[in-house]
Amino acid sequence: MEHPDVIFAIGTNMTECHPVAATRLKKAITRGAKMIVVDPRETRLAKMAHLHLRIRVGSDVALLLAMANVISREGLLDDSFIKERTSGSSDFIKHVEEFTPDWAANICEIDAKLIEEAAIIYGKGDPAAIYYTLGITEHICGVDNVQSLCNLALMTGNLGVTGGGINPMRGQNNIQGAGDCGAVPSNFPGFQPCSDPDFAEKFSKAYGRSIDPQKGITKVAALNQSGQEGPDGIHAMLIDGENTVVTDPDKKHCEKALGSLQHLVVIDLFMTETAQLADIVFPATGFAETDGVQTNTERRVQRLRAAVPPPGEAKPDWWIISEISKRMGNKQFEHFHSAKDVFNELCSLSPIYNGLDWDRIENSEYQWPVPEKDHPGTPRLHEKEFKNGKGLFTIIGYRDPAEVIDEDYPVWLTTGRRLQAYHSRTQTGRSAGIDYLLNEETLEVNPKDAIEWQLKDGDFVEMSSRRGSITIKVRVTDKSPQGTVFTSFSFASVPVNILTGSGYDPVTDTAELKVCPVRIELVN
Amino acid sequence: MISPKEVPPNSRVLTMSIDDEPVDFRDGETIYDIANRCRREVPSLCYDPRLEPFGACRLCVVDVEGIKNPVASCTTKATDGMVVRTKTKTIEKYRKTLLEMVASENRNLDINQLSGYSSQELSELLDQYSTDNKRFIGKTSGKSNKDDKNPFILRDYDNCISCYRCVRVCAEQEGDHAINIINRGFQTQISTEFGNDLRDSECTFCGQCVQTCPTGALSDKKALRAKESPGEIKKTRSVCPYCGVGCAVDILTKETKVVGIQPAMDGPANEGALCIKGQYAFDFVSHPDRLKKPMIRQDDGSFRESEWEEALQLAANGFQEVADDYGRHSVYGIASGRAPHEAAYTMQKFIRSNFGTNYIDNCSRS
Ligand code: SF4
Numbered sequence: 040m041e042h043p044d045v046i047f048a049i050g051t052n053m054t055e056c057h058p059v060a061a062t063r064l065k066k067a068i069t070r071g072a073k074m075i076v077v078d079p080r081e082t083r084l085a086k087m088a089h090l091h092l093r094i095r096v097g098s099d100v101a102l103l104l105a106m107a108n109v110i111s112r113e114g115l116l117d118d119s120f121i122k123e124r125t126s127g128s129s130d131f132i133k134h135v136e137e138f139t140p141d142w143a144a145n146i147c148e149i150d151a152k153l154i155e156e157a158a159i160i161y162g163k164g165d166p167a168a169i170y171y172t173l174g175i176t177e178h179i180c181g182v183d184n185v186q187s188l189c190n191l192a193l194m195t196g197n198l199g200v201t202g203g204g205i206n207p208m209r210g211q212n213n214i215q216g217a218g219d220c221g222a223v224p225s226n227f228p229g230f231q232p233c234s235d236p237d238f239a240e241k242f243s244k245a246y247g248r249s250i251d252p253q254k255g256i257t258k259v260a261a262l263n264q265s266g267q268e269g270p271d272g273i274h275a276m277l278i279d280g281e282n283t284v285v286t287d288p289d290k291k292h293c294e295k296a297l298g299s300l301q302h303l304v305v306i307d308l309f310m311t312e313t314a315q316l317a318d319i320v321f322p323a324t325g326f327a328e329t330d331g332v333q334t335n336t337e338r339r340v341q342r343l344r345a346a347v348p349p350p351g352e353a354k355p356d357w358w359i360i361s362e363i364s365k366r367m368g369n370k371q372f373e374h375f376h377s378a379k380d381v382f383n384e385l386c387s388l389s390p391i392y393n394g395l396d397w398d399r400i401e402n403s404e405y406q407w408p409v410p411e412k413d414h415p416g417t418p419r420l421h422e423k424e425f426k427n428g429k430g431l432f433t434i435i436g437y438r439d440p441a442e443v444i445d446e447d448y449p450v451w452l453t454t455g456r457r458l459q460a461y462h463s464r465t466q467t468g469r470s471a472g473i474d475y476l477l478n479e480e481t482l483e484v485n486p487k488d489a490i491e492w493q494l495k496d497g498d499f500v501e502m503s504s505r506r507g508s509i510t511i512k513v514r515v516t517d518k519s520p521q522g523t524v525f526t527s528f529s530f531a532s533v534p535v536n537i538l539t540g541s542g543y544d545p546v547t548d549t550a551e552l553k554v555c556p557v558r559i560e561l562v563n
Numbered sequence: 564m565i566s567p568k569e570v571p572p573n574s575r576v577l578t579m580s581i582d583d584e585p586v587d588f589r590d591g592e593t594i595y596d597i598a599n600r601c602r603r604e605v606p607s608l609c610y611d612p613r614l615e616p617f618g619a620c621r622l623c624v625v626d627v628e629g630i631k632n633p634v635a636s637c638t639t640k641a642t643d644g645m646v647v648r649t650k651t652k653t654i655e656k657y658r659k660t661l662l663e664m665v666a667s668e669n670r671n672l673d674i675n676q677l678s679g680y681s682s683q684e685l686s687e688l689l690d691q692y693s694t695d696n697k698r699f700i701g702k703t704s705g706k707s708n709k710d711d712k713n714p715f716i717l718r719d720y721d722n723c724i725s726c727y728r729c730v731r732v733c734a735e736q737e738g739d740h741a742i743n744i745i746n747r748g749f750q751t752q753i754s755t756e757f758g759n760d761l762r763d764s765e766c767t768f769c770g771q772c773v774q775t776c777p778t779g780a781l782s783d784k785k786a787l788r789a790k791e792s793p794g795e796i797k798k799t800r801s802v803c804p805y806c807g808v809g810c811a812v813d814i815l816t817k818e819t820k821v822v823g824i825q826p827a828m829d830g831p832a833n834e835g836a837l838c839i840k841g842q843y844a845f846d847f848v849s850h851p852d853r854l855k856k857p858m859i860r861q862d863d864g865s866f867r868e869s870e871w872e873e874a875l876q877l878a879a880n881g882f883q884e885v886a887d888d889y890g891r892h893s894v895y896g897i898a899s900g901r902a903p904h905e906a907a908y909t910m911q912k913f914i915r916s917n918f919g920t921n922y923i924d925n926c927s928r929s
């Protein structure tokens with residue numbers, strides 16, 4: 040991370056969400072790297088950038104298309120990389136011809152010159168690294184955004200090189216691990232596709248019952264189908280450690296969905312808003328109480344260790360789930376006596392973990408894939424060739440967000456995280472001292488907007504979208520650009536997710552959490 | 564991903580002698596680094612391997628043949644054929660005197676281990692040289708800033724020895740420039756811009772200044788709450804429970820209670836760095852709100868505590884009934900992005916092996 044020559048950070052408020060990663064970028068900058076930050080807000084990261092593009096929320100694809108246009112026009116393509124390692128380049132290069140910086144400037148509401156400059160800096164970077172987070176994926180066009188970034192990296196030969204690549208910064212400690220373990224509707228553990236009959240066969244054998252050779256539905260679809268009559272209805276859920284109600288878009292919808300289930304079982308540390316809706320709640324062990332494994336953003340497989348006993352009768356999640364299964368007559372969980380047994384089974388069924396086992400990860404030195412016992416691990420993906428053969432260019436067009444501002448809802452709301460808070464604050468909110476720094480949520484409003492809307496610091500406003508409204512305190516700051524306001528979803532007392540949730544990415548069902556048109560009125 | 568000590572990769576291999584032993588090294592390495600690698604214990608105070616060498620305390624001096632005065636090894640690059648001695652009588656005496664002068668500024672040498680990762684460095688050196696702070700009776704430096712109400716960092720300048728490690732870690736590693744040293748000599752103070760509280764400065768409360776302080780002048784106020792609690796301090800290596808960076812930490816416990824967190828200096832993803840969440844937001848685990856028993860909803864909507872067997876059986880029956888009534892595609896599982904692999908793995912196995920579907924997801928979509 041300290042090796043890139045150019046850093047392109049988009050949709051990532053890294054200084055607040057991933058401070059330690061940001062620290063490493065700071066070091067790279069000290070060492071002479073140039074940084075471009077794309078963010079509507081003037082974040083700390085943006086302040087450190089050589090170039091800050093304050094684009095309109097939700098217009099990333101337009102910017103990235105125009106950058107591709109400039110890179111190609113300026114002859115900054117990596118021809119040999121494109122020839123040997125990619126396919127679909129000529130169609131793509133033709134496609135971007137019409138998307139000039141002038142075209143994008145209108146949509147992104149920034150100067151075309153800045154777009155040119157950013158493209159040239161990125162295109163000349165040797166190597167250039169891309170960093171992104173939820174600011175990129177939490178849109179109806181989340182997949183388009185990521186693929187647009189991929190196109191940029193492919194055309195400039197920035198994949199599989201030290202200090203280059205596309206680096207997603209994961210928000211949750213083990214979100215990577217949840218995917219590795221197959222807790223997704225499309226893949227078995229180790230990213231073995233469910234729709235491939237060979238893998239369905241493999242797991243049917245391993246688990247002693249036949250498993251559908253098709254993908255399952257996403258969580259968003261499952262919530263939509265909750266309580267529904269007919270063959271698609273979902274009537275029971277097991278939810279592990281997730282305050283679904285507070286962190287999901289469109290809170291009311293979510294509450295209703297969970298409320299309509301015949302059977303809801305929640306495993307968590309606290310009686311969260313979601314747990315309140317359950318029929319049965321099981322107490323889980325947490326940080327410092329659990330032996331286990333966790334994978335970070337860089338695919339590093341690390342050991343967690345219990346240091347203290349859990350409170351009361353709390354138990355590890357794997358134990359609780361296994362015990363429920365056993366009581367359903369399932370013999371597949373009987374050999375799980377410790378976290379080690381569970382992890383070793385995962386390793387035996389997942390090619391990317393085949394070379395690992397509980398004892399081998401003692402010192403957390405491996406990054407997957409680790410296919411065999413004596414394999415040293417894989418610090419860089421795609422070094423020689425892409426997992427699926429060649430790197431594919433994708434043809435992408437720009438789409439407006441699901442809802443755009445209009446007379447009734449004339450202001451853009453965008454949401455994010457705060458440094459001191461984490462998600463729904465079930466954890467940080469319960470840690471002594473954190474409230475000294477962050478004890479309430481505020482709405483960040485640009486000073487010029489504040490004058491125009493006749494608001495001052497500390498005023499309370501009612502903020503409404505097509506789905507509902509909330510009351511929130513105003514903080515005037517030039518962090519927010521004119522016409523866009525910002526807040527986080529960390530406080531249950533300010534349930535921003537009542538407002539958001541206007542649409543979903545058609546491919547991943549990721550919610551449009553980042554962009555939502557709102558109206559703001561002073562409360563007396 | 565970060566190589567701990569960046570020795571210029573293509574530089575030539577040269578040879579020198581340390582305490583009469585020949586040693587290979589790469590052009591660009593400092594005498595201190597080489598000596599360290601050869602397990603020569605050269606004392607240091609202003610040195611932190613993660614920071615640029617600073618050369619302020621001069622405790623790391625060594626004897627270099629052909630040079631009259633002792634040489635600070637942390638800032639001096641080794642040269643081919645150099646002859647170095649790390650522990651001559653003169654050098655040891657020089658170091659002891661330096662130590663005594665440094666220590667004389669400090670009122671308190673008995674620093675609780677909970678103060679921070681490096682907090683024992685000065686007192687350990689004094690022990691090693693069998694001395695204390697009595698030889699030079701000087702005024703103590705600075706004044707404690709007890710008024711800063713922040714709950715995380717204690718600023719006790721009486722113990723400051725002006726090694727600048729805090730200021731340097733903040734500037735070099737955090738890039739925050741939240742603190743600086745003002746005044747000189749006995750008036751030395753670590754201060755924020757305009758002397759304000761840390762909360763009103765650029766400080767992000769990452770705790771790095773606390774963890775690098777070798778004297779306890781900056782210390783971990785939150786951990787020190789457990790100063791009087793009974794029991795030995797135990798350290799357990801684990802990983803921060805918050806974001807995907809995956810910083811390695813040492814969990815500090817006393818008996819059955821987590822009392823503090825220290826960064827793992829050799830953590831592969833963080834190399835000693837942490838942020839406010841990993842450093843200070845650890846005590847949610849011992850919050851009284853934690854669930855301690857299984858809970859079952861009653862007919863009136865309220866919950867009652869239950870024994871495990873009853874709750875497990877009820878949970879199992881419920882899933883079975885729904886599957887029987889509505890088919891196996893009516894049960895869904897949502898795994899956590901925060902619980903360990905074992906949780907996510909058993910969750911997906913629960914769905915796949917009980918119902919034969921792929922009706923499982925995690926919370927990355929929200
Ligand atoms: S806590 Fe971090 S940001 Fe604050 S003064 Fe110390 S090193 Fe700087």
Ligand code: SF4
Pocket residue numbers: 057058059060803804805806807808809810833836837838839840841842
């Ligand atoms: S200490 Fe901060 S940066 Fe490191 S893993 Fe924890 S939350 Fe992430």
Ligand code: FES
Pocket residue numbers: 606607608609610617618619620621622623624635636637638
């Ligand atoms: S450690 Fe070398 S001068 Fe302080």
